[in-house]
Amino acid sequence: MTRQPHAFARTDRTRAGVWWWTTDHVLLGVVAILMILGVMLSFASSPAAAARIGLGDPFHFAVRQCVFAVIGACFLLGGSMLSPKGVRRAAFFIYIGAIAVMMALPIMGHSAKGATRWLEFGGFSLQPSEFMKPALIVLVAWMFAEGQKNEGVPGVSIAFGLYALAVALLLVQPDVGQTILITIAFGAAFFVAGVPLRWIFGMLATAAAGMTAIYFAFDHVAARVHKFLSHDKVDTHQIDRAQEAIAAGGLFGRGPGEGLMKRHVPDLHTDFIYSVAAEEYGLIFSLLLIGLFALLVTRGLYKAMKLSDPFEQIASAGLFVLVGQQAFINVAVNLNLIPTKGMTLPFISYGGSSMMAMGLTLGLALALTRRRPGAYTATEGLARAGAYA
């Protein structure tokens, strides 16, 4: 019996072979499963969504989702092949590009649902802020790490400057959801970078003040918070339907394609895809979905924890936080645990920008967590490193 040789032998020294043996297979596998689930769910939700909008082709969204998934996978693979230096370089150019486009949005942007966030070209609309997020996190991680080196680079100031510019452009659109996302991810990166505890309390106070300011400054944010706090009398159509759909799904679901919510609720293929899935496939599927995201984030942070270079630690931790919090917030909104916030479920929700940006985010994170000589400390886990000693 001759053994079939593995596609990539351990001795394979080609670029692909090296990539395969150094990239974390668990993370890769989880992302692949999520993308496939996203495409699968889009086939269930697309006809209803297309019918609502009045598109002739019932699989309009499903076909596009397939295309997006392929492009997203390319972003992911391309990103994950970069070296840490390449990651920094890519982040720098993406950040510059995204910021430039965001500045131009008020002039050439496409307005929808009360905000100017999209750039339209050739039938596709692109949301530059989605790509700005991972780039910003990588750049601030770099700056924090540089700042620590005591080589005179004013890292913290530059990081705050990059963050402030991004927030300012987001609030002009206005896009409070993305602002909150990058604020949390930025805070996480800063936290990991070793910010003293008393600074953290100061920042939390600032964040609270900022939230309050947002609440008073933007009517739609205030309305959503009110809606969440007072369940009666206000129109909670989407979230009520979501609750009913999840309850109707029960343990095993109504069955593939049998969901009713998708015929009644707008934005079901984007922000409320979780509820559609829970109605058709039941709690078992929902728990699988939550479990996959939990695995993705914890595995990613675990890898980040064991890295030895501060930049790689901070950047990969920040990127995984970025993905994880978005999944968390989306599911929590669907379960009516937090106020409604329009946010996509990474890899699952319909949307080109979201899919590509998530592919990029995970690609950069995978690149940083790849096994390279000296990337990981020799010791495994916390105990030997002395955290519990």
Added chain:
Amino acid sequence: MIQHDIADYRAPGRRWFSQVVWGLEEAFKKAKAADQAEDDTRTRMRIFILLALFATGFGCLALGASHSALFSGAGKPNGYLAPLGAARADLTDREGRLLAVDLIHFGVYVDPREIWDPAETQRVLGAALPGLQTARLDKALHSDRREYLLGGLTPEEKARIQDMGLPGVSFEEEEHRVYPLGTSAAHVIGFTDKGGTGLAGMELAFDEQIRRQAGQGPFATSIDLRVQAALDDELEKTAIKFGVNDAVGIVTNIHTGEVLGMSSWPNYDSNVPGQAAPYNLVNRAAASVYEPGSVFKVFSMAMALDSGSATMNSTYNVESLQLGNRTIHDFHAVHGAITLPEVFIHSSNIGTAKMALQAGAPTLTKYFKAFGLFTPAKIELSESARPILPRGANWTDGTVASTSFGQSISVSPLSLAQGMGGILNGGELIPLTLKKVDPANRPKGTRIVSEDTSRKMLDLMRLNVTAKEGSGGKADAPGLSVGGKTGTAQLVIDKKYSKDRVLASFAAVFPTDGPIDADRYFVLIMLKDPKRLPETFGFATAGWNAAPAAGRVIDRIAPFVGVRRAAPALAAATPIAVAAKPAGDEGSLAIEGDAQ
């Protein structure tokens, strides 16, 4: 030093900015250095904290998802997705037997954009759904969006269509109110519209409660399905036999005010009220008012006895009564002076009118008002009709005389049931109800007559059944001590009292024996325009049609309501009514012997 390079700017603003930046960086570095020496471990520790936070967060999400999916209860009642209409609680009778229930049916939809073969779809759907209009199907098939075709499909019908595997045909669940009894109790149960809103009967009366209670167990009504079925059955048989226009039957528990049965004929099927003639939809027990005729003498006599204007021994000359230019007649001519019980059993209009005139208009109206005859019967049904009263507050002698034997005043059958129940239950007027009453919480009524008057009225009712001349003899169910009063009122046809067409009523109570607070039930049968049959010897009077019907109803329902049948009396040496006479009521019923 870099900070010097940065600071080496000429503009003061820039200098200030660079100093701020420098200060920030220095503070960060200092704070970091002071905080902990082991940078590496601290970073790991902090990433681990993030990891732990996320693990906890996703754990919470898993719990939240489980709760939402399994225990939230969202979407079941009043749901948008499952039912199109609002869900309603089941209606049951007093012992949990189903009267009305929400069942899941299916609405069928077509989406022309998903259909491969429109011609085939049209042919197959048209054949499978006979209730579907061709034009509607055609319109839906040529639409540019998903269209609703037809609702109310049973699971079998849905499965049949689904098995055809037509693309573009889909189903959605919808709640559908089903009345498993069909025509039984239809009027009192009522019906709902397709959206699940009560439109008639108890469905309307308890609409809000029924919706609120959806999913929390059935809504128990006062109806006893066995009583209702017997009542429906006897009423229908009698109505058909005598060819009546319409008929009413009511059974109440006079101590609790609970309506155990309420029947109106002609009837309809609550499942398809739209197919019934409008005439059939009226609940005549509640929504119609009738000049009831002699059954009203129960009220007049209770008034006279209770007010003290008459006693059981009062006598009345019933030869003639002239009021102005009007002469009052008696159906059964009796000559000379007769006692009050004789007035009752002979149903003497003259005697009753004289009795009422003696009491006077103020007393009569005071009592009639207390008996609830001037207002709609107190019951949850919104159909409960307002009576038609004689004009003016001050009644003339003519009005007093007419109303005393049930003319010139029209009340609903439910008003009769409510007022007579109050007189016969010990003397307290208790509002009627269609809700099941907890036996431990019997409602407290308003006193309208004394217990003594109540007792006397029970005895008079019984006497009317047992006495040879009594008009209610055919209502006597063996061993159940039935009492009752007939009423044969001339119908008003073309604004004139008809000579030969009547409303025949029998107001019965059973059992009349036993203590005053013993379980006791009231039965009312009303027949509008019964025909004269050979077997009734050409009579249309209540004693020949309504009374036997009431007797049969009582005979059938007594076991259901738990009234025990007394052993059949041995051949009595004394007349039966004397035997039934309660002790200590000397003289009141002594007339049988004398009168014969």
